[in-house]
Amino acid sequence: MATGRTHRPATRSRGIPEATVARLPLYLRALTALSERSVPTVSSEELAAAAGVNSAKLRKDFSYLGSYGTRGVGYDVEYLVYQISRELGLTQDWPVVIVGIGNLGAALANYGGFASRGFRVAALIDADPAMAGKPVAGIPVQHTDELEKIIQDNGVSIGVIATPAGAAQPVCDRLVAAGVTSILNFAPTVLNVPDGVDVRKVDLSIELQILAFHEQRKAGEEAAADGALPTAARAGSADQGPDGDVPAVMPA
Amino acid sequence: MATGRTHRPATRSRGIPEATVARLPLYLRALTALSERSVPTVSSEELAAAAGVNSAKLRKDFSYLGSYGTRGVGYDVEYLVYQISRELGLTQDWPVVIVGIGNLGAALANYGGFASRGFRVAALIDADPAMAGKPVAGIPVQHTDELEKIIQDNGVSIGVIATPAGAAQPVCDRLVAAGVTSILNFAPTVLNVPDGVDVRKVDLSIELQILAFHEQRKAGEEAAADGALPTAARAGSADQGPDGDVPAVMPA
DNA sequence: CTATGTGAAACGTTTCACAGCC
DNA sequence: GGCTGTGAAACGTTTCACATAG
Structure with a gap:
């Protein structure tokens, strides 16, 4: 639903499906774990299990990146780590600002997890003057007045909003005006952004509500099924639902 | 991708698409805001704008719930709030435990946002004995040893895991064994759960990596487009990508 | 013989466009 | 006349099944 405009074909293999992009970080995490254990190669089956997806999906996903495997053998772990890192843009490191230093x-x-993979907290920003100068996680909090300067001085293009809902849109506007083009929003509000700015949102309360929906349904079914399967069958392990939600992105 | 087994047709209108379920909380939030401002009715157009989706999608979504609107007029705000709350199972309140009381x-x-919509923090649980008894958010932290007892005494079916990655699977296993059937996982790991248990995950680092991917692409396109659109056009407001990720659910 | 890479089928979601009702 | 509700088309994603390569 939200794959950029694709202004033009660019280099070549343009057009990795959004659903695939959302799973690449998962593969990368699993591969990194294997790499730390010095495992040289993996099959699609093994890697898929580690990432919580099925192997057909994984192979299809990798096919969009190129032919990085060896038939009859599997994938070279180090090589894949590199390729996926590069595809995700993690070979450079991204300065990030966090706005709203509450809990x-x-x-x-x-x-x-920030530092571990290509991200660096360039600054912490809060509107409370009392917070200014106080170190959080070893980084001194700066006042909102400095926001534009901080963004520009550090060449920040990714901003994290962790303010109360009411402050989120104004903060967002300032971030965007200062040059931020990707926003991760933890505030429970819909953010309005210009074209070309991506917003992803993380909302605890929404996740819980979705769980509640299924939970309620389970209770209903149990009642409906009556004396039948009382506690329900327990076995096997469910697939984790790979992506962190595909459609929360709003590309160019 | 992840709609339960549908053991049987149950009552009647079974089968609300997962993508729709994921958007209901968004509509509910927008409707609650309208309700607080005592707005009596909304059109699909207005509500869609407030929720950050397009109106056709919203109408289709609502059509799965029933015919709750009035042609030529719109939707009754209070009535819809009630219907969506009921559909999501928010008319009852859900006791929730949080395991892992770090930052x-x-x-x-x-x-x-917890308390506001049908959720109640029944207990906070941590493995550190030094934390035991200390109040966090007014609730005394309890030791992991008590986990099973807490779940059973409070009839908890929803658990939130906020432990380090290494502790997540063991905690998950204990939660499930004690009767929890829905888990919201903040730990950066794939959780293995039996059939019938839903897992949703929230992973900061994954979200950032997805943003980095698009960010990198923007940079590339800008370079490719060369002297052309230098800073890119700025205008309009993007649609927020309704769902918080549809496929992260693993129903029965 | 084993495991990748990929067309083609199946499925789910979004968008379109308009009939139907107030 | 205006806005909802919904079939049908368009699109994206997942799954299947097998040809292909090591």
């Missing part, structure tokens, strides 16, 4: 913002700042 | 767990415990 959540602080948790994000402390989150190790 | 993120604490942030989640403090998150207001």
